[in-house]
Amino acid sequence: MSGDTVWNAGWSTAVQRPSTGFDKNWAEEGFADQTVRQVVRVTGSGTAARVRLSNRFGDTPLEVGGAALARTDQGAAVQDGTTRRLTFAGAGSVRIPAGGEVWSDAAELSAAPFDRLTVSLYFARPTGPATFHAQAFTTAYRAAGDQLSAADPAVFGETTVSWYFLADVELAGGPARRDTVVAFGDSITDGFASTTDTGRRYPDALAERLAAAGLDRPVLNAGIGGNLLLNDSAWFGERAGARFRRDVLDKPGVRTAIVLVGLNDIGFSEVGADAFPTYRPNPDLSAPQIIDGYRGLIAEARAAGVRIIGGTIMPFRGSEYHTPHAEAKRREINAWIRTSGAFDAVADFAAALADPSAPEALLPAYDSGDRKHPGDAGYRAMAEAVDPAAL
Secondary structure (H helix, E strand, O other), X not given: OOOOOOEEEEEEOOOEOOOOOOOOOOOOOOOOOEEEXXXXXXXXOEEEEEEEEEOOOOOOOEEEOEEEEEEEOOOOOEOOOOOEEOOEOOEOOEEEOOOOEEEOOOEEEEEOXXXXXXXXXEEOOOOOOOOEEOOOOOOEEEEEOOOOOOOOHHHOOEEEOOEEOEEEEEEEOOOOOOOEEEEEEOHHHHOOOOOOOOOOOHHHHXXXXXXXXXXXXXXXXXXXXXXXXXXXXXXXXXXXXXXXXXXXXXXOOEEEEEEEOOHHHHHHHHOOOOOOOOOOOOOXXXXXXXXXXXXXXXXXXXXXXXXXXXXXXXXXXXXXOOOHHHHHHHHHHHHHXXXXXXXXXXXXXXXHHEEOXXXXXXXXXXXXXXXOOEOHHHHHHHHHOOOHHXX
């Protein structure tokens, strides 16, 4: 395709440094003479696609021996006749420097909103630890050797629920659009406790709701489980303020950001770090300090001409985060989000998911069971709490 090709958002995730995470993953061990197949669901459309591979948190150059893109069938299987070998500046392999990233060339492959695409990557040589997204809630598949064109899904005998080196899929074939929505935040945006392989996170439900109303547009998920607004974490990514430009403002056609972050900044300090060593750093931050963090995001969004919607922090009574001290912070922060006028609009997730008989707790029908994360029904309720007119 020509150099003036218009690329629109299709799918995206926020990458993070290798870590053990909550579920088994391959990030720390990396890959060697192996193929990994990864499935994504796009919310844009086009007749050609390209992918971005990231070695942002790699300490050494990453050698990708080959890559392929296809339409997904079921599991690790792809639809017959749809596999496209990807090239990088015309070559079938690519070397990505430590800390770097690369875009593939365009591949002709049509995609409509909610289509699933499979990206297969072959690594002939050891990769070292892998830049990844820990909590994908989507199955990834691994096989020995070069299986880029494998038709038999049974060769992919190992699975995890993370994405590796894959950061974006962009689509071309239509006019430039400026209506992309990016949901930005922590595990609640990421979709923790949603049903794996079903696309039931709240950004998924929001994209479906908008499409059903004739307002279809790309909706990207830039959540990272455990993410903090004000501090970097070895397990849970760079702080929200440090990654906001990369994960939100730099996406093509971004019009609106929906921000839901701060829960972990409140909760980590209430939990014994010796019992949960991943809950670090865990300073006792005040509500005004957290609000200042929001103001930083708002200023960045305004400077980029992007609307920013503030999501209220949902109830978490009954979870390990909840104490009177934490609840007081939540109330103060939510009051500011609702009444300050600092955001362009408010998505009152807290009001939408609270138990009317116990407003400090999630409504049981929306609770995944851990008293702080919604389940599938709760994520649908979150999508309903976003006013389409505010986008």
